[in-house]
């Protein structure tokens with residue numbers, strides 16, 4: 669019979685080695701091009717990372733994302749990390765997060781994006797809370813997660829800024845917006861969000877986060893829900909991608 673020490677040693681399978689064995693049978697593949705990932709790569713291969721269509725909007729206070737909120741809400745800073753190109757890298761990433769449930773990829777891209785923004789700009793300065801665009805509770809239950817919240821977990825990891833996924837509540841379940849006209853989209857978002865009045869509110873600068881920025885109507889409605897009762901709070905916006 670083996671002694672206790674030997675048994676303990678047998679049970680201590682080296683983690684790296686164990687992972688390598690697992691990856692022999694279940695190799696992790698790039699979520700974009702499906703090639704096998706090599707050591708050091710996570711979710712996205714280096715080749716696809718280099719192909720990511722970055723906007724660099726965080727380096728320009730006036731940019732194609734901020735334009736969508738001009739004259740609608742008073743905003744402090746707006747940026748989107750990638751151009752949302754159909755059938756391109758950014759669409760593959762967004763689809764893998766949202767429709768394939770790759771929540772770890774959401775957190776990973778949120779982290780990568782924030783690290784890059786933080787290294788080259790003061791975008792996150794003075795922001796004291798991150799909030800995701802909430803899903804209606806029925807939709808979240810069906811999907812099992814909120815993609816914006818997964819991205820936020822990565823932002824929090826990179827910046828240390830806390831998040832609250834329950835400060836804003838989605839009252840109405842809106843229909844899909846992709847095929848609606850601008851006016852119809854706006855009508856569709858009126859009165860969708862409300863501030864959770866059970867929560868203490870002592871924030872000065874809130875960053876609203878979503879996966880893709882299209883017309884901006886949803887984010888605008890979310891910001892209005894905050895500004896109605898707290899007109900002095902600063903609002904900034906960050907999305908993973910922006911449509912062109």
Ligand SMILES: [Zn+2]
Pocket residue numbers: 698699700701702703712713714715716717
């Ligand atoms: Zn790839």
